Amino acid sequence: MFRNRNFETLLEKATSHLLMEQDLASTLQMCDLIRQDDIQPKFALNSLKKKLSSENPHTALYALLVLESMVKNCGTVFHEELTTKAFCDFLHDLSKTTPHENVRNKLLELIQTWNFAFRKNPKHGALKDLMNTMKLEGRKFPVLRESDAMFSSDTAPEWADGDVCHRCRVQFGMLQRKHHCRACGQVFCGLCTSKTSTLPKYGIEKEVRVCDACYDEIMKPSSA
Numbered sequence: 001m002f003r004n005r006n007f008e009t010l011l012e013k014a015t016s017h018l019l020m021e022q023d024l025a026s027t028l029q030m031c032d033l034i035r036q037d038d039i040q041p042k043f044a045l046n047s048l049k050k051k052l053s054s055e056n057p058h059t060a061l062y063a064l065l066v067l068e069s070m071v072k073n074c075g076t077v078f079h080e081e082l083t084t085k086a087f088c089d090f091l092h093d094l095s096k097t098t099p100h101e102n103v104r105n106k107l108l109e110l111i112q113t114w115n116f117a118f119r120k121n122p123k124h125g126a127l128k129d130l131m132n133t134m135k136l137e138g139r140k141f142p143v144l145r146e147s148d149a150m151f152s153s154d155t156a157p158e159w160a161d162g163d164v165c166h167r168c169r170v171q172f173g174m175l176q177r178k179h180h181c182r183a184c185g186q187v188f189c190g191l192c193t194s195k196t197s198t199l200p201k202y203g204i205e206k207e208v209r210v211c212d213a214c215y216d217e218i219m220k221p222s223s224a
């Protein structure tokens with residue numbers, strides 16, 4: 001699919017061993033692709049695995065910096081993929097197999113930072129287990145900088161479910177299909193979500209379906 005190839009091209013650029021510094025432009029473009037659902041977190045992480053395991057120290061480190069940016073910018077759907085047992089096992093192996101000292105150190109820093117950021121959410125237990133296991137293995141984690149663990153960017157709300165339209169209450173069925181507004185996440189009939197808009201605040205640059213109420217809210221002239 002084109003989007004996947006586009007993502008892979010961006011990842012090649014952002015993890016080139018010829019880079020002198022992080023390619024933030026390509027990195028943020030990849031984050032946007034994930035945030036607007038063009039790229040699934042699982043696909044992104046699988047592509048990243050190869051780069052993280054690279055023999056080249058620059059490629060491996062830049063891949064870790066890309067991962068750090070995705071965790072900061074792509075929200076809960078990405079966090080849930082990051083903290084699956086499978087990916088935590090991959091991170092555990094990487095910490096033991098990478099030949100690059102700076103990659104291992106950065107990895108320890110990130111695992112600790114993410115644990116702090118997700119400390120209140122039991123859904124991310126596998127990451128907590130990973131950190132405890134690594135501590136038992138004698139890994140020395142760096143001093144935690146709480147400021148590193150503040151993830152700021154807004155992400156689109158999760159989609160609600162329901163049997164009737166959130167706005168006009170019509171009953172869903174074979175001839176009355178469900179639709180979701182990307183701005184509020186509520187479920188609506190086709191008539192109540194016939195409009196589209198970009199949602200820059202959620203990193204969505206393409207026109208996506210929004211409900212009438214959200215459309216009116218977005219179109220309101222912003223108070224000067």
Ligand SMILES: O=P(O)(O)O[C@@H]1[C@H](O)[C@H](OP(=O)(O)O)[C@@H](O)[C@H](O)[C@H]1O
Nearest residue numbers: 159176177178179180181187193209
């Ligand atoms: O058409 P269906 O087979 O009912 O599937 C629905 C479409 O995928 C809707 O996408 P859309 O919001 O972009 O229309 C989605 O919001 C609903 O949850 C799905 O149930």
Ligand SMILES: [Zn+2]
Nearest residue numbers: 165168189192
């Ligand atoms: Zn409706």
Ligand SMILES: [Zn+2]
Nearest residue numbers: 181184211214
């Ligand atoms: Zn809405």
